Amino acid sequence: xxxxxxxxxxxxxxxxxxxxxxxxxxxxxxxxxxxxxxxxxxxxxxxxxxxxxxxxxxxxxxxxxxxxxxxxxxxxxxxxxxxxxxxxxxxxxxxxxxxxxxxxxxxxxxxxxxxxxxxxxxxxxxxxxxxxxxxxxxxxxxxxxxxxxxxxxxxxxxxxxxxxxxxxxxxxxxxxxxxxxxxxxxxxxxxxxxxxxxxxxxxxxxxxxxxxxxxxxxxxxxxxxxxxxxxxxxxxxxxxxxxxxxxxxxxxxxxxxxxxxxxxxxxxxxxxxxxxxxxxxxxxxx
Numbered sequence: 001x002x003x004x005x006x007x008x009x010x011x012x013x014x015x016x017x018x019x020x021x022x023x024x025x026x027x028x029x030x031x032x033x034x035x036x037x038x039x040x041x042x043x044x045x046x047x048x049x050x051x052x053x054x055x056x057x058x059x060x061x062x063x064x065x066x067x068x069x070x071x072x073x074x075x076x077x078x079x080x081x082x083x084x085x086x087x088x089x090x091x092x093x094x095x096x097x098x099x100x101x102x103x104x105x106x107x108x109x110x111x112x113x114x115x116x117x118x119x120x121x122x123x124x125x126x127x128x129x130x131x132x133x134x135x136x137x138x139x140x141x142x143x144x145x146x147x148x149x150x151x152x153x154x155x156x157x158x159x160x161x162x163x164x165x166x167x168x169x170x171x172x173x174x175x176x177x178x179x180x181x182x183x184x185x186x187x188x189x190x191x192x193x194x195x196x197x198x199x200x201x202x203x204x205x206x207x208x209x210x211x212x213x214x215x216x217x218x219x220x221x222x223x224x225x226x227x228x229x230x231x232x233x234x235x236x237x238x239x240x241x242x243x244x245x246x247x248x249x250x251x252x253x254x255x256x257x258x259x260x261x262x263x264x265x266x267x268x269x270x271x272x273x274x275x276x277x278x279x280x281x282x283x284x285x286x
Contacts, residue, residue: 005060012056015049022046040089044082051078109176109214111154111222112199121148123262124286130251130261132282134275141262141285145228146170153226153260156218158211160230163200178203178214180233205237208246215250225259232266240274251281 022042054075057063064071123144125131133141149155155175157166163177177200183192196202203210211234219225229250235243247263254261263282267275 008056011052015052018045019049037089037093040085044086047078047082051075109218112174115150116152119151125260127258128255130254130282131285132263133285148226153224154222156227158229160233162195164195174199180205205234219257227261230264
């Protein structure tokens with residue numbers, strides 16, 4: 001039978017290892033745009049590990065903080081704080097997985113490979129850049145995005161087109177598709193069920209935070225991201241200034257993850273000065 005002293009020693013060793021691991025990756029966590037539950041889980045680990053170290057040294061070597069009573073009180077306090085922070089982190093993780101601004105966060109928008117042919121694509125684009133498709137035919141943009149996907153890019157369509165029709169027309173099996181639509185996503189209509197699959201879903205054009213969350217989730221898991229964003233319904237539904245800030249954020253994420261972003265816009269829904277403003281931070285697709 002394993003003695004309690006051996007278990008205590010193993011607990012101390014594991015506590016030290018856990019604390020070192022937490023400290024070694026804290027810098028990466030602090031570089032993220034938002035603090036994930038991992039940050040709190042790491043803090044909880046430090047408190048729990050510290051209580052185990054204190055309990056071990058006070059129990060076997062009679063090393064106390066002030067006296068034995070104070071040391072025991074500190075140990076129990078460290079345990080309590082550790083459990084409290086861990087509980088908070090688990091609640092936070094649950095809320096992130098289930099809700100985002102009151103909406104269910106769907107984890108289906110993840111990168112997939114439709115092909116690995118490799119080679120150059122016809123579009124004159126480079127990684128880390130966002131492009132405005134003002135003078136290009138809509139079907140041409142869809143075809144070029146599909147070509148990039150079949151040549152090894154991980155595609156993500158955020159468009160107004162029915163996902164089922166996109167898959168049929170462009171021979172895309174698993175590429176994630178966010179269908180920008182006002183259709184009620186809770187509807188049980190046969191049309192909606194037939195239009196969607198496990199890799200596609202509806203996103204309301206008013207829920208820009210949801211779109212950001214979906215795109216963040218996709219980019220963080222991708223290697224060669226290629227995103228097609230249909231901005232027309234989003235522009236017609238939201239205030240232009242809000243859409244502008246939305247775009248700037250997405251562009252910054254594309255730059256960080258070295259992806260390619262194509263933006264479809266019908267110039268008829270924009271004023272000339274608005275088009276000029278977009279061209280200040282977006283490259284026009286040649």
